[in-house]
Amino acid sequence: MLTNAAAKAAGAKSRAYKMHDQGGLHLLVRPTGTKSWQQKYRWRGREKLLTLGQYPEVRVERARILQGEAKELLEEGMDPARQRAKVDTLERLGRAWYRANLPAWSPAHAADVLGSLERDIFPELGECAAGDVRSRELLDAIRTIEARGCSTTAHRVRQRLTEIFAFGKAEGLVDDNPATDLGSAMLSPPPANPHPALTSINDCRQLLSACEADQARSATIMASRFLALTGVRLAAVRLMRWSEVDLAAKLWTVPAAHMKLSRAKKGDARFDHLVPLSDAALFVLRGMHPKNGYMHSDDANLHGLVFPGRSGGSIGEGAIRDLYIRAGYARRHVPHGWRASFSTILNEDMGPDWRFDIDAALGHAGKGKVEAAYNRSVQIDRRRVVMERWSSLLAN
Structure with a gap:
């Protein structure tokens, strides 16, 4: 059987030659150096060849999968070459x-x-x-x-x-x-249009104070403050349930399904996002807890929504945005803007040694090998320092 190493090492010769794998699968190496996977099979008594792709775009493992698919078509009474030819336009x-x-x-x-x-x-x-x-x-x-x-x-x-x-x-x-x-x-794309966000800590404090004075439902005001304190995406707060929170460990586990991830990752608990909760964030949660007086339709099992809407479902998608507009911050700050505020202000305040920790706290995946390895180690303790520092900046 062929290996990828053998396929890679195969050099061009004056004449084309085959390197056989199994079951009629072989790699054809042409004098030009092109290497093509071919499958030999019989259709209605005639021997035929099916090209499955070129190496290295198609590696040995993929070639064998394609070989298996071709055999399944034969067993179903279909010519694999004709089926592949259907993808012609x-x-x-x-x-x-x-x-x-x-x-x-x-x-x-x-x-x-x-x-x-x-x-x-x-x-x-x-x-x-x-x-x-x-x-x-x-x-x-x-x-x-x-x-x-x-x-x-x-x-x-x-x-x-x-x-x-x-x-x-x-x-x-x-x-x-x-x-x-x-x-x-092609033309160069225009610069990205970022979400409106406050980048002065004084402005952030003033916005939170203005929200406290608004006549909005307490769940909306508390959700806004919790969003500001954690820097997570709005959907995670709207869909947050008590079962995700460990008050004793001061930790919130945001399910991967609520994160901005590919569909494959959304169903994998390995991609859950851990958010250390500052004392100020815990204060908000205790104020919303059914045992402490905040009653709603899900209070019986304590697995319901942390910030419920009027009808028992999650708070409206535009509730916090409308709160900011009434507070006089239209086109200056939106709910998603807290992530930019968090990153901009903390990076300036804490310095470059904390950049990876700030990104990790936001749930950003590192793009480089060093960042990826760093984030796999979680570093919850350093994230706690980041969250407490942000909380203290908003409070002062």
Whole structure:
């Protein structure tokens, strides 16, 4: 049986040659150095070859999976070559790529991806043979998007086209990726438009004071203060349940399902986010606790929502935003802005030695190897220092 190391080491010779794996699967090494996986099989008494993709885009493990899929088609009475040939147009290739990635995407992202292709690519190029599409045709489609003033969308579509053709190349359906170099001919995307956020600690304190004076429901005011103290995303606070809180350990476990993660990670408890609770955050929670007088429809089992809405469900998505507008902070600060306030003010106050801890407290995944290794070690104690420091800044 072949190994990836053997496939990688296989060099070009004056004539093409095969490196056999198992069950009719082999790697064809051409004089040009191209290495293609091929599966030999019989269909209605005739010997045929099915190309499964090129190495290294398709590694040994993936080639064997594709071999297994081909054998399943044969057992079902279908010719594998004909089934693969059905993915011949750009639209069919794009939809095959979409289906392959769908399990890892959130519903919102999946809808955005498919919508952009159905709106901007498939109407003009969808019926073209995928292997015949050229860079110029893709660039014309991209420039149509740019002409609408949507350069950010254009870059997203270009990235998706690159991934579609890379998928097709790995699957042995196309030979080239005409989308690879489109970026050099495109307009630069505009700078990101950040959420309005206060970056002065005095302004943050004044906003919280203004909220305390508002006539809003106490659950909304308390949720706003807790959001400010923890720096988490609004959805995590709105959906927060008492079962996630360990008051004795001063710790809140935000389920991965409430985090901004891929669909695959949302169902994995390893990606739960641990939030150390400062004394000020604990004060808010004790004030909301059913045992301390705050009664609501879920108080019987103490597993209900921490910040319930009027009807017993979660507080409204716009309740805290409307609170800030009434307080006079329209276009100056939004609920999500607390994350920017938290990061900006604390990085300036605590210095570069605490940057990783501040990011970890916000639930940001490190992009570098050092950051990734650091975050895996959790470092709850240092996060506690960050949270207490932020609490003291807001209180003073």
